[in-house]
Structure formats: structure tokens, C-alpha cells
Amino acid sequence: MTITTRPGPAAPVSPAAPSPVRLPRAGELARGHARGAPLRREGPAKLTGTALYADDLVTPGAWYGATIRSTEPHARLLGLDFGAEFDWSRVVVVTAEDIPGDNVVSLITDDQPILVPVHGEIRHQAEPVALLAAADRDTLREAKARLSLRTEPLAPVFDPLVSSQVFAHYEMGKGDIAAGFAAADLVVEGTYRVGHTEQLYIENQAMIAIPREDGGMTVTGSLQCPYYVHKALKRALALDSERAVVIQAETGGGFGGKEEYPSLLAVHAALLARRIGRPVRMIYDRHEDIAATTKRHPAIVTHRTGVTRDGRIVAQEIDLVLDGGAYCTLSPVVLSRATIHAGGPYDVPDVRITSRAVATNTPPNGAFRGFGAPQVEFAAEMQVNRIAETLGISPLELRRRNVYREGGVTPTRQVLRESVAAEEVLERAAEAAEFERIRERTARERAARTAGVRTARGIGLALGWHGAGFTGSGEERMGSVASVELTAEGAIRILTASTEMGQGTKTIFPQLVADELGVPYDAVEIAPQDTSIVPDSGPTVASRTAMVVGGLIVKAARRLRAQVEERTGRPFAESYLHDAQTWGGTREDERFEPYPGVHFDDATYTGDAYPAFGWACAVAEVEVDLDTGEVAVRSVVAADDVGRVIHPVLAEGQVEGGTLQAVGYATIEEIKLHDGRYLNDRLQTYLIPTAVDAPRIDAILVEAPFAGAPHGAKGVGELPMDVGAPAVVAAIHDATGVWIHDLPASPERILAALDGHKPPGPPGISA
Amino acid sequence: MSYELIVNGVEFEVASPGMRRLLDVLREDLGLSGTKEGCGEGECGACTVLLDGEPVVSCLVPVCQADGHAVRTVEGLATAGPQGPVLSPLQAAFLEAGGAQCGICTPGMLMSAEAFLASGASPTEEAIREAIAGNLCRCTGYTKIVEAIELAASGRGVDAASDA
Numbered sequence: 041m042t043i044t045t046r047p048g049p050a051a052p053v054s055p056a057a058p059s060p061v062r063l064p065r066a067g068e069l070a071r072g073h074a075r076g077a078p079l080r081r082e083g084p085a086k087l088t089g090t091a092l093y094a095d096d097l098v099t100p101g102a103w104y105g106a107t108i109r110s111t112e113p114h115a116r117l118l119g120l121d122f123g124a125e126f127d128w129s130r131v132v133v134v135t136a137e138d139i140p141g142d143n144v145v146s147l148i149t150d151d152q153p154i155l156v157p158v159h160g161e162i163r164h165q166a167e168p169v170a171l172l173a174a175a176d177r178d179t180l181r182e183a184k185a186r187l188s189l190r191t192e193p194l195a196p197v198f199d200p201l202v203s204s205q206v207f208a209h210y211e212m213g214k215g216d217i218a219a220g221f222a223a224a225d226l227v228v229e230g231t232y233r234v235g236h237t238e239q240l241y242i243e244n245q246a247m248i249a250i251p252r253e254d255g256g257m258t259v260t261g262s263l264q265c266p267y268y269v270h271k272a273l274k275r276a277l278a279l280d281s282e283r284a285v286v287i288q289a290e291t292g293g294g295f296g297g298k299e300e301y302p303s304l305l306a307v308h309a310a311l312l313a314r315r316i317g318r319p320v321r322m323i324y325d326r327h328e329d330i331a332a333t334t335k336r337h338p339a340i341v342t343h344r345t346g347v348t349r350d351g352r353i354v355a356q357e358i359d360l361v362l363d364g365g366a367y368c369t370l371s372p373v374v375l376s377r378a379t380i381h382a383g384g385p386y387d388v389p390d391v392r393i394t395s396r397a398v399a400t401n402t403p404p405n406g407a408f409r410g411f412g413a414p415q416v417e418f419a420a421e422m423q424v425n426r427i428a429e430t431l432g433i434s435p436l437e438l439r440r441r442n443v444y445r446e447g448g449v450t451p452t453r454q455v456l457r458e459s460v461a462a463e464e465v466l467e468r469a470a471e472a473a474e475f476e477r478i479r480e481r482t483a484r485e486r487a488a489r490t491a492g493v494r495t496a497r498g499i500g501l502a503l504g505w506h507g508a509g510f511t512g513s514g515e516e517r518m519g520s521v522a523s524v525e526l527t528a529e530g531a532i533r534i535l536t537a538s539t540e541m542g543q544g545t546k547t548i549f550p551q552l553v554a555d556e557l558g559v560p561y562d563a564v565e566i567a568p569q570d571t572s573i574v575p576d577s578g579p580t581v582a583s584r585t586a587m588v589v590g591g592l593i594v595k596a597a598r599r600l601r602a603q604v605e606e607r608t609g610r611p612f613a614e615s616y617l618h619d620a621q622t623w624g625g626t627r628e629d630e631r632f633e634p635y636p637g638v639h640f641d642d643a644t645y646t647g648d649a650y651p652a653f654g655w656a657c658a659v660a661e662v663e664v665d666l667d668t669g670e671v672a673v674r675s676v677v678a679a680d681d682v683g684r685v686i687h688p689v690l691a692e693g694q695v696e697g698g699t700l701q702a703v704g705y706a707t708i709e710e711i712k713l714h715d716g717r718y719l720n721d722r723l724q725t726y727l728i729p730t731a732v733d734a735p736r737i738d739a740i741l742v743e744a745p746f747a748g749a750p751h752g753a754k755g756v757g758e759l760p761m762d763v764g765a766p767a768v769v770a771a772i773h774d775a776t777g778v779w780i781h782d783l784p785a786s787p788e789r790i791l792a793a794l795d796g797h798k799p800p801g802p803p804g805i806s807a
Numbered sequence: 808m809s810y811e812l813i814v815n816g817v818e819f820e821v822a823s824p825g826m827r828r829l830l831d832v833l834r835e836d837l838g839l840s841g842t843k844e845g846c847g848e849g850e851c852g853a854c855t856v857l858l859d860g861e862p863v864v865s866c867l868v869p870v871c872q873a874d875g876h877a878v879r880t881v882e883g884l885a886t887a888g889p890q891g892p893v894l895s896p897l898q899a900a901f902l903e904a905g906g907a908q909c910g911i912c913t914p915g916m917l918m919s920a921e922a923f924l925a926s927g928a929s930p931t932e933e934a935i936r937e938a939i940a941g942n943l944c945r946c947t948g949y950t951k952i953v954e955a956i957e958l959a960a961s962g963r964g965v966d967a968a969s970d971a
Contacts, residue, residue: 079902087898089841089881093911098841240945242845242853243911292843292911326846408885505948542909542946689951696948697908712947723850723943731936731949739950 045437053090077687078561081546082290094246094261094289095323102248102319103132108170108187109332110162112803113198113401113716115191117156117625120170123186131183134171134311136160141278145304147268149207152367152404154276154307162191163366164403165717166332168304170334173312173320196401198716198804200363205399205558207364208372210379212451212645213392220355220390224346225492227235228427231342232419234270235802236335236363236711236718239408240728241541243292244329246303247768249309253393256283257310263302264294265579266537270571272303288569295701296407297547298541299581300369330721334406334712336362337374338802341382341419345730347389351433351441353424358382360416363804365404371397374405376511378412380452380649381762384420384460385505386439387448393692400804402716407581409701410745413506414452418783421502421766426779434479435501435770436470443503451520452649459754461681461744465657466503468740469679473659482774496664498760500770503657507650507709508683508746509584512640515651520578522592524553524600525627530620532559535567535627536577538589543757544690545585551686551749552590556597558613575629583654583755586633586686591749596630598750602629634795635748652746656759658699658767660735664775665796669787673703673768675732679740688741695739702764704729710784713803810874814839815883824841829863830854833880834872841881841914845943852942855915856880862922876877880938884921897921897959906955908946916942916964920956 085091120135120743122128128761136143136157143157144150146593156169165762168190174180197203219436221227230671256279263269266286275286287544291298324332339362346355360382364371375397382393394770400560424442426436441460470476485497509515525536534553540546550564557564567573577589603626608615614719618628640647659677664670689755708727712719720726745752769785772778778793782801789799801807814837821836833839833856842865844864845853847866857867857879884946885892894902897920907913916939922939935956936949944952 080905080907083902083907083911084892084894084898086907086913087881087894087901087917088885088892089914091840091910092840093843096834096839198872208915241909241911242851242943242945243843243884244845291909293909295945326848544908693905693908693947693951695951697946698948700948701945723846723847724848728943728945730940730943731953732937732940734949737948737950 053433054746066619067746075691078547078551080544081550082540091290093243093292094248097260097289098250099248099250099319099321102321103173103316104177105171105173105309105320105322106184107168108172108184108310110165110167110169112162112191112193113165114194114196116194116805117158117160117162117169118190118192119158119186121190126183126186130179130476131172131174132312132315134315138311138315139276141276144495145276145307147300147370148372149368152369154304164401166244168308171308171312172315187534196716197711198400198402200338200361200398200400201806203398207368207397207399208375209396210376210645211394212379214449214451214453215390217390217392218353221346224795226347226494227350228345228347228423228430230423230426230781232422232781233338233340233802233805234415235338235420236405237408237709238330238335238711238726239295239297239724241295241297243536244324245298245305245324245333246323247302247305247309248319248321248394249306249313251317252283254283256285257313258285259310260287260289260301261289261306262298263288264298264539264541264581266569266571267576268579269303269306272307273310273703275308277314286571288539289677291539292370293407294541296411296581297434299407299579308478311468324724327721330726331718332403334369334404336408337371337405337412338416338805339415340805341416343419343423344439345423345427347427347431347567349431351431351438353386353388353442355390356388358393360393360395362412363400363405364397365400365402367404369404369406371405374412375489377507379417380507380511381413381505382416382420383451384417384424385444385503385655386442391451393451402668403712410758411582413758413762414702414705416767417504417762418766422769422781425766425770425773434476435565436452438501439466450649451788453646454648456688459652459744459746461655461742462503462505464744465655465742467656469659469677470501471678472738472740475499475659478661479618479737479774486777492577494666496666496775497661498664498771498773498775499659499661500767500774501657501659502763502766502770505585505653505655506759506762508652508654509588509650510582511649513642515588516634518578518632519631520589520592521575521629522596523575523595523629523760524593524596526600526604526620526625528618528620528625530617531565532557532563533565534593535574536573536589536593537569538577538585539569539580541580544687545580547690548586548590548591548686549785552594553597556594557601558611572644587746587749587755589681590751590753592632592751596628599628600626631713638748651748652683652754654683654754654759656763658763660764660767662768662771662775664772664790669790669794671707671785671790673707673735673770675736675738676703676764676767677740678739678760679742680759681742681744682756682758683746683749683753684743685741687707687754689743689785692739695760696737697765698757699737700729700734700761702761703735703768704767706765706782707784708786710786710802808871810870812873814876815879821870823870826869827868828866829873830865833865839880839882843911843914845911846855850879850921853912853915855918855942857918857922860925862919879918881917897924900959901955904955905951906947912942912944916944916952923956924960931955944950947951
């Protein structure tokens with residue numbers, strides 16, 4: 041892999057005193073493996089099998105919990121039938137009536153019940169209605185089979201295009217769309233659709249609730265956002281902040297799938313534990329996890345684009361529909377990000393984007409790496425690649441003529457003042473992948489192809505952008521707090537609610553603080569993600585951890601250092617132990633302050649939608665079997681601008697992992713539906729890429745620092761997910777000459793297109 | 808029924824129904840929770856252990872089939888050192904190359920890799936990918952896992968002492 045660097049952020053990042061461990065500097069990101077960066081903090085525990093995930097925790101006396109769910113997509117609940125042949129005293133049952141607080145689990149709107157009450161409305165096939173717990177799994181299974189629901193069916197809605205219930209809608213734009221189209225030489229139209237996909241973290245959802253002696257509840261589990269769970273628990277169990285405690289266990293992947301669902305599961309486990317007065321374990325199996333938890337929103341995106349013959353995009357009219365599923369959950373925020381990103385990273389003078397998120401009778405859709413952006417950027421890049429084909433201009437050249445540069449204005453009328461690396465990632469990826477040379481070769485192969493040739497090679501390119509951190513004024517409203525403390529015992533400790541789920545929080549945070557204080561990496565501890573210990577530094581989502589929370593701890597560490605040095609008159613590293621002995625502990629809490637010069641108006645939806653954007657380009661090479669329609673993705677070059685590389689190995693790991701998820705999105709991943717139920721709710725039928733399916737991935741890290749963050753970082757987690765799929769589908773087109781407008785580009789769709797038929801669309805969406 | 812298992816070199820006698828999953832016996836009876844369950848139907852490879860040196864998915868192996876056989880789990884890779892466990896060259900290579908992210912597939916991945924390295928097969932990239940094709944990872948894109956196994960095969964993995 042290679043690194044390119046730019047001038048550093050405005051604020052100095054280098055401590056005065058030499059430090060045994062420091063962040064990599066411009067141009068010195070060493071070759072080879074560990075490359076000067078520290079090893080993953082919790083790596084040894086994970087590698088020796090001693091890291092404790094929720095299901096590994098030993099809880100003496102615990103009962104096992106299970107969920108009774110609807111089997112109908114839309115119905116009125118009339119009652120519960122307890123089978124007469126079972127001794128119900130062997131188990132406990134919890135229904136809506138047993139909820140001491142509000143029967144609601146909510147992020148934006150109070151519409152989703154914890155358990156559907158009798159006479160209430162069931163809105164999807166996996167909706168929780170009752171909870172059971174037993175001392176052993178066999179009894180639990182037996183009881184589960186004997187509890188049935190009496191319902192009265194209601195008419196379901198599955199097609200988002202016919203749904204009349206709207207969770208949220210937006211309209212935004214700039215310029216004069218009619219004038220834009222009047223200036224165009226031609227207009228290109230297209231509709232692109234994507235279905236449900238699953239995060240497929242390898243560790244299923246898992247939660248353990250333990251009643252506390254003070255009458256409260258402690259919940260430990262697999263989760264991304266301790267304070268989301270905390271809020272849900274307090275409200276459902278009518279507890280105050282101190283008596284509701286949420287602890288993150290080691291977490292085996294999240295990708296957005298453990299942003300909101302853990303709140304519901306935690307409340308379920310807690311209700312059972314409260315009822316029995318003993319610990320309750322709720323560990324989903326794979327089937328239940330896929331059947332009941334959130335998916336990526338299906339989307340239908342329609343583009344109408346005005347272009348000039350010399351390859352300038354002059355007008356964009358885009359309409360976007362997201363399928364939110366049965367409840368609102370995060371859909372308005374997903375829609376907001378999707379709407380803002382829908383045009384792609386191009387400076388178009390006249391733009392109009394309309395969007396809506398609607399209800400259907402399927403389980404609620406939610407967060408999944410990219411949060412609305414991968415769907416719309418697939419559509420935007422398909423459109424740009426089709427325009428390039430129509431105009432006979434290279435896809436690389438067409439992008440050069442339209443990409444955002446400094447001073448560019450986005451559809452929310454945000455002026456991109458700094459940190460714009462669209463051109464740089466484009467050129468870096470195209471150069472490393474030898475895009476034009478290979479494209480000429482594949483064109484020659486295509487022209488010379490005879491009937492006997494049954495394998496076709498192709499290359500494709502896609503460019504993307506991803507707003508760093510929360511959308512609009514989200515960060516300001518959240519007001520996150522993170523802390524760094526020097527304890528009276530002389531330990532240096534970071535306190536944040538930011539979770540580790542593989543992406544590297546527990547490594548980069550101590551790195552940032554060690555660098556700031558001029559002490560060794562190992563001298564900095566990180567407090568457990570336990571709401572009774574750490575402040576609310578916001579959820580671990582939106583690629584905000586390195587940028588936003590990382591920025592807070594850097595500032596807190598700076599203040600700690602200044603305080604200690606003022607007291608001792610000597611460098612922090614030499615004097616902090618003495619300072620702690622003399623003065624006792626010092627704790628610096630840093631609360632988020634809006635980045636200077638960043639303003640967003642929620643009422644008009646204009647202004648700085650994000651403090652900065654990250655930029656990404658992917659170039660994919662594929663081989664398509666023309667007999668079977670199977671696609672082998674051979675290589676992907678991924679150039680991602682992350683602002684500032686804190687740890688090269690971990691940052692590359694994010695780019696590589698995100699790129700492979702995008703390759704799965706492009707080629708094989710798709711939930712099949714029947715009556716609003718997910719048919720392929722197991723790993724035998726919902727496929728994700730294996731090591732053999734995975735391409736060679738070459739990650740190129742680009743650094744265009746964000747001056748508003750003290751360390752320049754912009755985040756990395758979601759960026760690669762935005763560009764992989766359109767690059768792969770462009771490569772399939774380059775190989776075969778057919779465009780696949782709907783994801784995934786499955787063999788079925790490719791064969792239909794090769795045969796000149798209309799490929800089948802995503803399940804549940806009308807053509 | 809009672810079964811005899813030799814787990815990581817130690818003999819155990821386990822009283823259990825014969826059709827109970829080896830995975831559950833390891834995790835619940837022997838307290839070896841390093842072996843993980845990801846799907847329970849042999850698709851994800853998270854529960855991979857070595858049975859007489861061969862990788863098997865322990866969620867599909869009834870304990871009766873392991874009777875009298877040697878089982879090796881992730882807990883059997885590191886060796887004891889004066890300051891705590893010392894990572895095996897394979898584990899150290901994973902740590903150095905960045906082959907573990909969330910870590911839930913890691914124990915099974917390590918066992919498949921261990922069997923591959925022990926087989927003496929030529930560690931080409933293709934052979935490594937084939938060897939771990941039954942172990943799903945959702946975090947890494949496999950790039951750094953393949954690099955880690957190459958590193959271990961080349962003997963360049965550092966011996967990282969660990970107090971884990």
C-alpha cells in the first residue's frame with residue numbers, strides 16, 4: 041500500500057518532548073508490517089481466546105430468555121393462547137402489561153413498542169409480542185412451542201412505491217433546474233434499485249441482564265452505543281440514571297447492526313430479569329438474528345441528468361425512495377444522509393433532489409455501514425458511468441471535468457472550503473490500477489471476442505464522498521463529552537463511551553493521548569465502556585469516533601498536560617507521577633464545541649451539512665463467466681482520503697474490510713422476501729464473500745486533513761462502502777456490454793441482461 | 808454417557824449425552840470459551856477446532872465422535888511463559904499484520920491456519936485462501952489474514968510476549 045500526504049492541519053500535533061511512541065508523521069509511514077504503530081491493544085486477548093464476548097460471560101443462576109414473535113406481517117393481536125398440556129409454572133412470561141415504564145423503544149419517534157399489547161397492531165413478521173424465560177434451554181424450547189398468538193389479519197403493504205405512510209421527506213437543491221436542463225445538450229435518465237442487505241457481524245446479538253441490589257438493572261452485551269441502550273433501559277424500566285447500568289462486552293462486529301437493535305434486546309432481557317429476580321441471558325441464534333434485526337434500507341433512485349457534449353454535468357434531478365420498514369427508527373437520518381449524498385461528488389450548477397422514507401410491513405430497516413450513502417452513490421455512479429458511455433468520454437476523464445474542488449458548492453449550498461481530495465483519490469486509484477491502459481485492453485478483447493470465448497474481463501471505476509460525522513447540527517445537539525484523567529495513583533486514563541468492535545478505538549485513543557502527553561503508548565489506559573464509569577461521548581457510529589471523540593480526547597489531554605506542566609514546571613512525561621502524588625488526581629472533561637465556521641440551518645436544510653467530507657475512489661477488475669453469469673472480482677484498488685492516518689495498519693484494515701463488504705453488496709448479497717418475511721435467514725442461504733471470493737485489495741491512504749479537528753482525522757469506516765459496488769458493476773459492463781441497474785449483479789440478472797431480457801428487480805419493489 | 812477427550816494435551820472425562828455438540832462441551836463443561844459460535848450449522852467456521860490435527864466445525868461434531876481423540880482449540884496455541892502466555896508465531900503474525908479486528912472469527916481462523924501450516928503445503932496466496940475458505944470474516948476483507956499466514960509461514964513472525 042502507499043500513502044500520500046498533504047500539509048498538516050493548522051494546529052500543531054507534535055509534542056515538544058521526544059516521546060517513545062508517536063503518531064506516524066508525513067512521509068515516514070514505514071514499510072513492512074507493524075510499521076512503527078503500536079499493536080492492537082486488545083489483540084492478545086482476542087488471539088488467545090481470553091477476550092470475553094457476551095456469550096462467554098459466566099452468570100451463575102442465570103435463566104435463558106426467548107422472544108415470542110408474530111408470524112404475520114400485519115395483524116391485530118387478539119390474545120395469547122397458553123397450551124394446556126404444559127406446566128406454565130416452569131417458566132416466566134412477560135407481556136406488555138409487565139412493563140413498568142413506557143412500552144416504547146425509540147430513537148426519533150415513539151412508534152415502536154417493546155412488546156405488542158393485546159388489541160395492539162402487529163406491523164411485521166418478526167415483531168416481539170411476549171418474552172419467556174426458563175432455567176434450561178429444553179424447557180424454554182418446549183414452552184415456546186406451546187405459546188401461540190390469536191390475531192386478526194390486516195392488509196399488509198410491502199412495496200415502498202405504493203406505501204402512503206411517510207416517515208420523512210426532503211427537498212433540496214441549488215440553482216435553477218429548468219435553466220440547467222435548457223443548457224444541456226442531452227438528458228440521460230435512469231432508475232436504480234437495491235434491496236435489503238444484512239450487516240452479518242459474525243457474533244449474533246447478545247445481551248445479559250442482571251438485577252442490581254439497589255433495585256436497578258445492569259445489562260452487559262454486544263453493542264455499539266452504551267448510552268442509547270442506557271436511555272432505552274431507563275425509560276422502559278422507569279429507572280434513574282444511576283440504577284440503570286450498561287456495559288459493553290467484547291463485541292464481534294457491528295457495522296451499524298448494533299446501533300439500535302441492542303436497545304430492544306437489552307430491555308427484553310431486563311424485563312425478564314426483573315420479573316424473575318435473577319440474571320437472564322438472551323443470545324440470538326443466526327436465524328433469529330437475521331429474521332428480526334435491522335437491514336440496509338432498500339432504495340429506488342431515479343436520475344435525470346443534463347449534460348453538455350463536452351462532458352459537463354449541468355443539471356441533476358434526483359428522486360429517492362427508501363423503504364423504512366415497519367417503524368421509524370433511524371430512517372429520517374438515513375434519508376437525510378442519502379439525500380445530501382445523492383448527486384455524488386460532482387459540482388453541478390443546477391440540482392434538485394426530492395426524497396422520502398416510507399413504511400412497509402417488514403422489520404424496521406436501520407444503520408448499516410454507509411447509512412444511506414452506498415445506495416444513492418451506487419445510483420449516482422451508475423448514472424455517471426452511463427453518461428460517459430453515451431458521450432464516448434472515458435469515465436475517468438468525465439469525472440475530472442466535474443469533481444468537486446476547493447470552493448465547490450454542494451446541494452445544501454455548503455461551500456467546500458478545505459480538505460477536498462476528490463481529484464487526488466481519483467488520480468491515485470486510476471494510476472495505481474492503470475485504469476486507462478487496462479480499459480484499452482478490455483476494449484480490444486471485447487471487440488475481438490468470438491463466440492467460443494466464454495470468459496470476459498472488465499475494469500470499472502467509481503468515485504464517492506462521505507460526510508464526516510453526524511449530519512447537520514447533530515453533533516451540536518448531542519454535546520458529547522470525553523475525558524482524560526491523571527489518577528491519584530499516577531495512572532493516565534481515557535474515559536469515553538466509544539466502543540471497540542474491531543475498528544481500533546482501543547488502540548488509536550491511547551495513541552492519540554500518548555502522543556499529546558509525550559508518554560509511552562502503554563502508559564495510557566482506557567476505561568471500560570460502562571455507563572457507571574464513562575461519560576456520554578455519543579454513539580459509535582457515523583465514522584465519528586476518530587474525528588469527533590478522538591478530537592475531544594486530544595483537547596482534554598492538551599489541557600491536562602498544560603495543568604501539570606504549570607504546576608511542576610517540567611515536561612509532563614517527567615513530572616506527572618510527582619504531580620499525582622502531590623496534588624492528587626486531575627480529570628479533564630472535554631465537551632464538544634461546534635467546529636469554527638461550520639453552520640447548518642435545520643429549518644431550511646441549508647449550510648454545512650458536514651464539517652468535512654472524506655473522498656474515495658475504487659477501481660475494480662472482474663472476470664465474468666458468460667455461460668453462468670458468475671462474476672469473479674479479481675482486484676480492487678481503493679484510494680481513501682481519511683484526513684489523517686492515525687494507525688496505518690488499522691486504517692488499511694477498515695478500507696479493505698469495507699471494500700469487501702461493497703463487493704458482496706455488488707455481487708451476491710440480497711435478502712429474499714415472501715409476505716414480508718426474510719426467506720434466506722441463515723448463512724447457508726444469505727451468502728457473504730469468503731477468502732476465495734475476495735479480490736486482492738490494494739488500499740491507498742490519502743491524507744487531506746480537516747483543520748477543525750486538532751489531529752486532522754476525518755474518519756474511515758464508511759467511506760470504502762460507498763464506492764465498491766458501482767465500480768464492480770461498471771467493470772461487469774466493461775466486460776459484457778450490459779448494465780445491471782439493480783444490486784446485486786447476480787448471475788440471474790447478468791444472464792437475463794445478456795439474453796436481452798429485463799432482469800428481475802429486487803424483491804418487493806414494483807417495476 | 809462418559810467420554811474421554813484429550814484437549815490441548817490434557818485428558819478430560821466428560822459426562823454428557825453423546826449427541827451434544829463438541830462446541831458446547833468445550834465452552835460449557837470445560838470452560839474453554841475461546842471457541843465461538845457464529846451460525847450453529849457449519850457455515851461460518853467460527854467454531855473450528857482441530858480433531859487429531861484436522862480442522863472440523865465443532866458445532867457439527869457430536870461429542871461421542873470425539874471420544875478418545877485429541878482436540879486442539881485456540882487456548883492450546885500460546886505457551887506458558889514467566890510473564891504469562893507467549894503467543895505462538897501464528898498468533899504473533901496475526902497481531903503484527905492486523906489479521907484480527909473484531910476477533911470473533913479469529914479463534915476458528917487461527918485453527919484452520921494452524922492446520923494449513925502444519926500440513927507443510929506450499930504457502931502460496933491461493934493455497935492460503937483455499938485453506939481458510941470455510942472461515943468467514945466480515946471485518947478484514949481477508950487481506951491482512953492472508954498476509955499474517957504468509958508471515959507465519961515465512962518464519963518472520965516476531966515472538967511477541969504477552970501478558971494476556
